[in-house]
Amino acid sequence: MTGGADSYLEVLNPEQRRAVLHTGKPLLILAGAGSGKTRVITTKIAWLIREQGVDPRSILAVTFTNKAAREMAERARLIDERAGDAMLRTFHSFGAWFLRRNGSLAGLDSGFVIYDDDDMISLLSTIMEDVPKAEIKQTAHSISRAKDYFLSPDDPELAVIDSRKKFRDRYVQYEEKMARIGNVDFGDLIKKPVEILRKEPNVARRFRERFSVIMVDEYQDANVAQFELLKELTGPDTYVCVVGDDDQSIYRFRGAEVKNILEFPNRFSGADIIRLERNYRSTAPILKAASSVVDHNHGRLGKTLSAERGNGKLPVLAFLPDQDEEANFCATLIENSVKAAKAGSGAVNSGAKNTNWSDWAILYRTNAQSLGFETEFLRRGIPYQVVGSLKFYEREEIKDALALLSFLVNPRDEVAFRRIVNKPTRGVGPVTVDRIVEGASDGAAGSGAASSGAVNSDGDLMEAMRRMAPDFAPKARAGLQTFLKVIEAGRAVLEDPAASADNAADNAGDDGKVAANELALDDGAADTRAADGKKSRKRRAAKEQEGLVSGEGLSVCVARLVKDSGIAEYHQLQDELTGNQRLNNLQELVNAASLYKPSREGLLEFLEHIELDRSMADNAASGNKDNNTVTLITFHNTKGLEFRRVIMTGLEHGVFPREDKRDEELEEERRLFYVGATRAMDELYLSSCAMRRMYGKTMPAEPSLFLREIDKSGLRIIGDIPYGFPGGAARQPPAWERDGGGYGNSYGGNSYGGNRKQSNAGRGSDSDAERKAGWRRGDRLFHDDYGYGAVMEVRDSEDGPVVRVLFETGKELRFLSEQQGAKFMKIGQDE
């Protein structure tokens, strides 16, 4: 320990210190980008514990992302170990924690599973039969928004969210069905706790006594329901401190309400406001460019950031022909800087920092844009890492496995049941499924009346299957029994992990035989099927040994279930056909489960973690965090991060901002630009393309509106300045400033962009005709990656005609001539 007891306060600037030492009234900290906001929160937590004698367990700090929560916990603990006992959670994880303990007050069992958007849609589609999927999606979205705004089905204001007449009824039905199933969606994690706190004064009092300090990070992203939750948790003696930046509010589309921060002083009367306006991250020119864009917004609280780091390089604006050149530009830029840094440090041999790959981040608006960069980086061998787009848990095979696990925990989970009861196909079709589901609720109605409305067997699909299976045709009956056995075996493992773990391997074989035998006994005609079943089971068992490997803890149970159910084999066969890696993904899920206890509680924890922290897969997949790689990331995902060098790509009208953005939404896009730009510490690059490929078609593009909002004296412009852009040649105003008129049609064609690109753009239509004409020996072609070559041979294969090409370089390669998006074009023929 160096310095006095207060040394950790000495590193703070006066405003930061004021914020840390503030007590009493509610506090709103308006913290600009890079102003040391996390340092203030973590220091404040430590200070409260250390100097104010606050019990760490009575501190609740809420963030919006798990990453932020983890980082905060880590940093607070560094200042004072006891901070580890404070409750640091995301809003949703806090809600789940609350409901596991108090959900019964809202008729919720503690074993609930959290539904994601996909599950919501599945649930809705059982209510909205024969309705187009788009409408179902829309309804799911509206229900989510309604919950964000704390609107129940009976609320008169519901029409503001969705004005369709049927919406209210569907919301009602959705809520009823969800209640019957006993699960919750994301919105419920916030809305239900508020309802319980309002209905149960005792619970509310308990929580207000428990938490004497509540802090909220990224407060600008709180929605109405979250505000209500904060209100309910706050008693007269609760110290409330929220931190946010209205200029960084970028989640309006999912219900974030900027008014929360704008009106905080009114809603929490007598609140103090402290502004943190010293930016320690970016150099002055970067900050200026970022600010000048967001300055175009109205209705801001407004603040002036000062660049504590002083002057630096001007941001570079690069006008490029198309997205291929954009990827090329980024790759070259990054490669050169890394090479230069290596050479420099080698010669000087100083302790100066090398430029690492990890200094660089490429930002884009939509995840789909990462593809071009990935291809180019792969080709050049530039190490990179894509953040957040993996969607690991949205993959079919993973959803299947999770549905299996969910059904294990909650036999009333109709959504999970429908997903997996007939996967792989067991002869249990939609008709059978519907009858079971109906039977489950009917049976409940009957027994419910008898046993005074108990929740017990209401909707229990396992019970319904057992009861009804004998009534079905042999095929369905056998299928149901197989499925029942799989789930029962899984449950057995959970209930008695020690015993079952030992003979798990045996059980898998036994179950298969039992099911097959029963099938044979029940129906002579099923003999062949029974034999088939046996055979496939044997084959599966053999494959599993080399396929899925179970480790420790819960992974034993997960592996077991995934194997027994046939999901593993099903996807393995798919892999063989399509070359996918689904079995590997399942293996990864199994591995992830090994961290949890092999019990019902462990499984619930595992499922909750997966629903609430989807980034877990990313971390697991990428291994260590301190990888020296370039970061590819969406603008949204960059919040809270910083990089020495940032390239903001796709700055074209229609891409960023998106074409349909107006007014409020356009302002949100501006804030998104601001968030992205303020991630950069030393260097900022902006790229805008004259052409962009979308849906496989190349279209002309205009520079982003935002680029005009930066004074050109504050930028270093490279490349051909488009017509009409300040500094470029004069021409008619851009399409979006002219009224009406089809943007794109009225545009003057390929009037800019290099010659090379024109030929490239033309290639699409030409090669279509060429492909129809087919290929023959002697055709000459040009390949994007390998240059000029000639066709030596054309052959047929399963996937279509294959051409063998000899290139000028002497390289010989084979291609599918009819492959979509082929990278080569015919340029002539040798006669």
Next chain:
DNA sequence: TAGTTTTAAGTTTTT
């Protein structure tokens, strides 16, 4: 029915 082929539709951003 299950598994295939054909056709149409569509890309924000995320807890």
Next chain:
DNA sequence: CTTAAAACTA
């Protein structure tokens, strides 16, 4: 261009 939904056939 990629994906999902509808339509079709064995």
